Amino acid sequence: REEADASELIFAAECGGSDATSGIASNPTVGNASDRLVEDGGTASFSETPEFIGAEHILAERCVDDELREHLLERVAQREEMADMMGVDLRGAQPTPGNQEGGLTTIEEKSLGAIAKGGTTPVEGMVEYAERLPTGGGLVLMDTPGYDVESVVGKVAGGAQVVAFTTGRGSTTGNPIAPVIKIAGNPKTWEKMSNNMDVNASTIIDGDSVEEVGGRLYDTLLSVADGQHTEAEKRGLEEFAVNEVQPKQIAGSGVGR
Secondary structure, eight states: OOOOOGGGOEEEEEEOSOOTTIIIIIHHHHHHHHHHHHHTTOEEEEOOGGGGTTTHHHHHHHBSSHHHHHHHHHHHHHHHHHHHHTTOOOTTOOOOHHHHHTTOOOHHHHHHHHGGGGTTSOEEEEEOTTOOOOTTOEEEEEOOOSOHHHHHHHHHHTTOSEEEEEESSOOOOOOSSSOEEEEEOOHHHHHHHGGGOSEEOGGGTTTOOHHHHHHHHHHHHHHHHTTOOOHHHHTTOOOOOOOOOOHHHHHOOOEEO
């Protein structure tokens, strides 16, 4: 063990098992914690490029330059084209049965909630799947598939030391390398699964501010970085899946810092 500054942290954000509370409670909580880490000089990263669809114009407006903006829109278009090749039209639809059961109606609705994990700071860069994330890089996106386990593994391979995993429906997940902090946005999920979650963001539904709950999550992030075990670690949850890396990705063509 050795002392380290918060600026050396790379914080990965992920959502899985989303429902209607994810976009108004748990994901904004992660976004607030991400803003706090960026303010302290660290790096925050979220991914799942298919879940930018319908909200990509909002992320594009936050990009620090035109090159990064064009790169982001190009990657979103590529992910959508891959779905089209398999006969799936993502726009205006919600292809995930679990999200439908959780009250989400369209991919646009899901995406608007998903990008809330990135807080409010400028998008400084976008890297390939599992490409090295920069220390002190601010908010940096990673181009990954939508499957949460593959996406988490990609960001951990890129250097993330701690992962925030938001869920409304109660997904349980972990990682064999990095601790995973689970954040519940649904009060019923917290009531039923509080012993498997780490942070209760459902209090936002009852009137707590995003800033207040985001502060709790940031304190938890620092405590976990100091060695506090997450519920996933206590239970030995170690999901692992690797997305196929294309030849062009191996060389690394990320844009930004």
